[in-house]
Amino acid sequence: MTDLPQTQAGVLDPEEARRARMKRVEAVAKWALPGVVLVILLVLWDRVIVWNDIPPYLLPGPAKVLETLVKDWPMLFEAFLVTLQITLLALAVAVIGGVGLAVLFNQSRFAEMSFYPYAVILQVTPVVAIAPLIFIYVDNRTVGLLLCAWIVAFFPILSNTTLGLNSTDHNLRDLFRIYGASRWQRLRYLQLPSALPYFLGGLRIAGGLSLIGAIVAEYVAGTGGIGSGLAFRILEAGYRLNIPRMFAALLLIAVTGVVVFAGLSFLSHMLLRKWHESALKRDS
Amino acid sequence: MPTLRDNMTDLLHRPILPLGQRAPLLELAEVGKVFNGQVTALRGMSLTVHEGDFISLLGPSGCGKSTALRLIAGLSTPTQGRIRWEGGQKAGDLGVVFQEPTLMPWATVVQNVYLPFRLRGQSLASVKGEIDEALALVGLSAFAGAYPRELSGGMKMRVSIARALVTNPRLILMDEPFAALDEITRHRLNTDLLALREKIGCTVIFVTHSVFESVFLSDRIVVMAARPGRVIEEVLVTAPYPRDEAFRTSAGYAAHCKVASQALHRAMGEAA
Known part of the structure; x- marks a missing residue:
């Protein structure tokens, strides 16, 4: 036919x-x-x-910035390592503190009622305003920097992980009850895996924030010499009107942020790729 | 800790006796549930479940069939009456299948079926045999290492069934397990569920709002009415097992569907 x-x-x-x-x-x-x-x-x-x-001491060209980056590399790279170290340490402490508090709040309603408002207050008070006080009372510079960065970074982890721990499938919760699961088993086998995607979302935000916290704290701390981070190098170069070095250091700070974000995105992808919707490829 | 499998060699072979010769397993006596002190979800439900029974709870929304299931599962305590297990309730006496497959998306099929044992502190190696057998019974041996997202809706439900029966429970509760599936898959799973029951002789309480599903599956249909939720009458489906697809088109099936439909209409009428 x-x-x-x-x-x-x-x-x-x-x-x-x-x-x-x-x-x-x-x-x-x-x-x-x-x-x-x-x-x-x-x-x-x-x-x-x-x-x-335009003269380079007002606005350097890209070639000049690159040239400065190469010329000042030993000093800038050392500063880069210091900032990266503070950022990653703060992130690690934020993970421990954020997840720890989230689990505590989840396990005890009364602990949540008691402490959650203060976690919010700590979060909404700008770190620039707290940092000068911190450096008055904390002698160790690294500890002070860490504390500042932690204050900024822990909250998204806390709030996301809390949300995740409370977002377990209610039928699965019933099933765990029927099978007589203990509180610990419910946490270990149901709530923590359910919270993982939420936690990783918070972690990516916290990665950026801990870099911001570290930079802000360096500006406030302001002490120089050996063991100074990128923010201090920018301040110092500013005082000396070394504008190309300011740009070079800024470039490295941006690179640090990208490296942290990319690393955390990769971690997230590896942990979720087998089962979570966010990591799946759809054909149509 | 007592293991679940002290007195059995495998999942198979609990003979199903004819109705009337079965030993009692569970008794609900005048069981009622009032929520918040004002909403009566269930009133005066009495029911004796026997070993080997396939009971459907059939009724409109709000008739308390899911409430009854939650009470039996121990997820909720009755306001009135009592629920008594013959010989007391022991760990592993219950298997449950919900309307959704309710699988852990981060775990493979094997790990999902292993869950009841894991929560009892038993190692995967020590129960590998039971898990393999349960997966074979639902026809999913080839998918042991798959993640739930890789499976179709019907296959996920099979995993859920495998998890419910892997501990060889005395009673399996099913809360509208196939309601969200397409009709072809639902028919297929109905047939497979009956075949499975023939093999292992499990006792099932099955909540549904489909007359056809309840007649096809069960030997006892408990018809319930809403507002307040209560039992109206019981319809016995005397057609013999095994039942297969041919049963769906038989005169006996049609006759039983008529009886059950009429009972359901009476239940709806009383509620209105």
């Missing part, structure tokens, strides 16, 4: 062909477009300086 075309594997109708083409284009564009934007911005930056004859 009608001779409809036979369906064959590997043959795409126009709609499917368009979709496949879009997919290929998008895969390239995802990387190419930000790259193009970067090149345009750098060229513009460079041209603005050349055309207007």
Whole structure:
């Protein structure tokens, strides 16, 4: 009667062909477009300086910043390591404190009622306002920096993990009750796994915040010399009108943030890829 | 700690005796539940469950069938009356299947079925045999290492059933387990559930709002009415087991569906 075309594997109708083409284009564009934007911005930056004859002590060009980065590398890299170390330590302490408090609040309603308001107060008070006091009472500079960064970073972990611990499937909770699970078993086998995606979401936010906390604390602490972080190098370079070094240090701070974020995203992906919706690829 | 499997060699072979010759297993005597001191969810429910019974609780929404199931499961305590297990209730006497598959998404099929044993402190190695057998019974041996998201709705429900029967419980409670599935899958699972019951001789209380499902599966249908939730009457389905797809089109099936439908209509009428 009608001779409809036979369906064959590997043959795409126009709609499917368009979709496949879009997919290929998008895969390239995802990387190419930000790259193009970067090149345009750098060229513009460079041209603005050349055309207007702006001296490097007012605004250095990209080449000058790169040159400074290479020249000052030993000092800047040391500062980078200090800042990274404070950030990661603060993040680790925030994880311990945030998860610990979340579990405590989850296990005891009364503990939550007693302490939660103070966790919120600690969170909403700007760290810049608390930091000077901290450095008056805490002698050890590293401990002071850690404390500041922790105050900023622990809250998203606490609040996300609390949400996760309370978001267990109610049927699974019933099932655990029927099978006579202990409180510890319920926490270990049901609540903590349920809370993992929420915790990882909080962790990614906390990673950025602990860097902010570390930088702010360095600005406030302000002591120099050996063992100073990137924020102090920026301050110091500012006093000396060494603008290219300020840019170079700023670049490294941005890199630190990206490295922390990428690392945590990768961790999150590895932990969730087998089972969680957020890590799944859909075909259609 | 007493192990679940002291007095059995495997999951198989508990003979199902004819109705009237079965030993009592569980007794509900004038059981009622009032929520908040004002909402009567269930009133005066009396029911004796015998070993080997397949009982459906059939009724409209709000008739207290799920409340009754929660009371039997011990998730809630009755306001009036009492629930008594023959010989007392022991750990592992109950298996439960909910309307959703209720699997742990972060755990594989094997780990999900292992859950009841894990919560009893038994190692995976010591119960590997039971788990393999339960998975074989529901036809999922090939998917032992899969994660729930990789399975279809019907397969997830099979995992849930395997978990419920892996401890060889004296009673399995099922709360509208197939309601969310498509009809073809539901029919398939109904047939498989009956085949499974023939093999292991389990006792089942099955909550449903489908007349057809209750007639196909059960030998006793407890018809319930709403506001307040209560038992109206009991319909016996005398058609013999094993029942298969041919039973769905038989005259006996149609006759029983008619009787059950009429009982359900009376229950609805009383509620209105």
